[in-house]
Every structure is written in structure tokens, then in C-alpha cells.
Amino acid sequence: MAIATGSQAPDFTLKSKNDEGLADVTLSANYGESASVLLFFPLAFTSVCEAELCGIRDSLADYEGLNAKVYGISVDSPFSQEAFAKANGLTFPLLSDFNKEVSTAYDVLFEDLIGFKGVSKRAAFVISKDGEVIYAESSDDPKQLPNFDAIKAALA
Template identity: 70%
Template structure:
């Protein structure tokens, strides 16, 4: 069961990759400055995951206007994620949880999805400026997209 609202968000540092190379992204860097949306997704380049990331990217201005940083997180390598971001022209960072530590800390790992163990469940968390989870959603069905209206309401 995913971490509940009211829980202090586990801090992490994950890798992202772009044309400038690998870079670290640390959740707590946002504390005291902005809210954070974490969107865990199962696998890069799958149709539902690409739709989710593209939908969020096309409305990134709405998240920016709500003073929120948005990150997509999967257990894919940062190199695969970089290619997905380029193909889809994503306007926010994808973070690699290759070692499955963050997905485990947020309790959003499948024990088995199509024979793959430790893949991130499609999940969404909104974390306030103090580092507290104010919205939590996770689905056992990888086809179910998060409730983006509820996410934006939690940011308001």
C-alpha cells in the first residue's frame, strides 16, 4: 500500500539524463521552495506510460503556475528515459530508480508485472513545501492513469 497522506516523504537523490549528461535530482531541494509531484510509471516506451507523460508535459504550465516541480520516475535506466523524453519532447525530468530504492520506500513496487519483479506501480504523490505527502494514489492496474484533476486540486 502506497505511503499515505500526512506521511513525511522519504527523501531521495536520483539520476536524470539529458544532452548535458547525468545529473542528480534531490527531492529535498524543493522543500521550502515549491511543491513536488512524483509520477511513478511502470516502463519507458510503453503506450500508457508515454500517454501519461505526454499528457502531463502538454499541461506543464498548469503545474508551474501552481508552483510545483514534476518528476516522472521509473526503474528504467536514465539512458532509456533520456530517449523517451526526446521522442516525446517531455518538458520535465524523468528520474531513474534503477536500484528500486525509491519505489520501495514509497511502497509502489509490483511483486510481479508480466514476469518483471520490482517495476514501479503507476502512482502519484503530491508533496508540499514542508516535505509532507498531501496526495497519494497508486493503482495495481498499470492501465489506470492518475486522477490529474485531484493532483492539481491538491496543489492549489
């Protein structure tokens, strides 16, 4: 079961890759400034993940209007995530949880997904400016997308 609402969000620093190179992204850097939306997804270059993240791309202004930064998180390498972002015109950071530490901390790691060990579940968390989990959703069905209306309502 994913970490519960009302709890302090596990802080992390993960790698993101873009044209400038590798960059560290730390969750707590947003504290006091903006909320954070964490979207865990199983694997880059899969149809459901592409649909989810392209949908976020197309509604990114909604999240910015709610003073929230959006991050996609998977166990893919930052290099494959960069290729995935470029192929789909994603303009928000994709963070590599290659070592599976953050997916484990948030309790959203499949032990086995169709023969793949240690893949992130499809999950969504909203973290307040104070670092509190104010929305949590995780699915054992990798085809089930998060409830984006509920995510936006948590940010309002």
C-alpha cells in the same frame, strides 16, 4: 499500500540524464521553494506511460502555475529515459530508480508485473513545500492513469 497522506515524504536523490550528462535530483532541494509531483510509471516506451507523460507535457504550465515541479520516476535506466523523453518532447525530468530504492520506500513496486520483477506501479504523490505527502494514489492496474484533477486540487 502506498505511503499515506500526512506522512513525511521519503527523501531521495536519483539520476536524470539529458544532453549535459547525468545529474543528481534531490527531492528535498525543493523544500521551502515549491511543491513536488512525483509520477511513478512502469516502463518507458509503453503506450499508457507515453500517454500519461505526454499529457503532463501538454499541461506542464498548469503545474508551474501552481508552483509545483513535476518528476516522472521509473526503474528504467537514465539512458533509456533520456531517449524516451527526446522521442516524446518531454521537458520535465525523468528520474531513474534503477536500484528500486525509491519505489520501495514509497511502497509502489510490483513484485511481478506480467513476468517482470520489480517494476514501479503507476502512482502519484504530491509533496508539499514542507516535505509532507499531501496526496497519494497508487494503482495495481498499470493501465489506470492517476486522477490529474485531484492532483491539481491538492496543489491549489
